[in-house]
């Protein structure tokens with residue numbers, strides 16, 4: 001085993017997560033695949049097993065301290081990269097119906113190999129969030145959207161909120177100093193049909209402060225959103 005079982009179990013205890021041996025073995029295989037694949041192409045900057053445990057696995061699982069997932073609920077992980085937070089959430093909640101979305105095809109090929117190796121079920125989607133958000137097959141269809149380390153809050157809100165159904169939740173994973181981002185996104189959230197329900201703050205061991213922001217979808221997103229990428233980034237909703 002390349003990951004430390006003790007480090008992992010100790011650090012998810014605060015989130016009320018009791019890892020079973022079979023789950024730890026799945027995480028271990030995943031860590032091994034991340035390290036192997038990183039030798040071939042740049043998948044993630046985090047490469048050491050202890051860092052993978054804390055900065056990727058524990059951080060991703062912190063969401064479970066803020067929400068209880070139910071059988072059959074749908075979640076889209078926007079800008080999933082090497083699978084964060086989507087794969088850790090799926091290992092712990094295989095009843096979730098997760099779609100892994102990224103604009104980089106080779107990252108999704110990696111995700112497919114992980115799903116296959118761990119015998120997990122999930123959909124991969126190689127596209128841009130702002131295009132998927134205008135596709136009637138996906139628009140306003142998910143119970144949850146998640147995004148970690150993708151962009152600033154008002155931009156990821158435009159990527160993610162159009163994908164969430166009314167009554168669903170967009171979960172934004174952020175570091176410290178989110179107050180300014182939240183203040184800047186106030187109008188964007190209102191325009192897109194979202195409302196901040198909660199901002200859970202916690203300390204991630206050896207990584208500092210984290211915020212998990214729950215944004216409830218309270219009304220439909222106007223059809224003009226999401227706009228194209230350059231409009232979103234050059235002219236954020238003010």
Ligand code: SAM
Pocket residue numbers: 078079080081082083084085101102103104107127128129130147148149150159229
């Ligand atoms: N969420 C992962 C994590 O926390 O490790 C990956 C973060 S990585 C910094 C950002 C990812 O978002 C990249 O894999 C990139 O390809 C993807 N991305 C950026 N903009 C996107 C967009 N508009 N639509 C889909 N994926 C996007």
